[in-house]
Amino acid sequence: MLKDKPTLKRALGSYALAERLVIAINATHLKAMTKGIFLVAVCKDENEMVCPLAFGFGNVECTELLTWFLKKLCELIQYPDRVMLVLDRYNGIFNTMEAIFPDASHRICAYHLAQNLKRFYKQMDDVIWLYYRAMYTYRIEEFDCVMAGLKEIYLKVYDELLGIGIKKFSRVHSPRKMYFLMTTNIPESMNSCLLAVRKLPITSMEKFIRDLL
Structure with missing residues (x-):
């Protein structure tokens, strides 16, 4: 479930122009009966506050899920060539990242x-x-x-x-400034906010995240 395009572009407008668009991406396993994967893309705003950009759900952590999520994220960003992407060293997400964001900078957590x-x-x-x-x-x-x-x-x-x-x-x-964002800790902060609802059905969890954001 990605934020709508106008809202996200307004949120990223000054941020991208200021060339501070460093995005950390992380995947975590859900605890509900249906299991599944929760994906989230997070950055920081000009006040160093955590700014969630997009989130999504999938059945398993696979290349197809990551490709869908990253393609949607790329479509919403005004200046994908100016982005610095921070991710863990999971090969699936890393290879997919380079294919979808070929002009962006990529960094390992x-x-x-x-x-x-x-x-x-x-x-x-x-x-x-x-x-x-x-x-x-x-x-x-x-x-x-x-x-x-x-x-x-x-x-x-x-x-x-x-x-x-x-x-x-x-x-x-680094070809771009990191602004002290060297790890995927901020997506982990987002995940920590969801500990109480990770066992809920996805529809309930999705509503909770929308209310939270």
């Missing part, structure tokens, strides 16, 4: 990437420390220095990060 590193490189806290240091730095010289140290100590991690793409995790190499 800093938290999800860190969790992946923790999963595969256990008991290597310095790997995570170096990763966060490289990701958050504002200076190319410092980034290169940290990555050189990572290459010398943990070549596999270095190669994996290069394979992901530097622009997808490094702030200093």
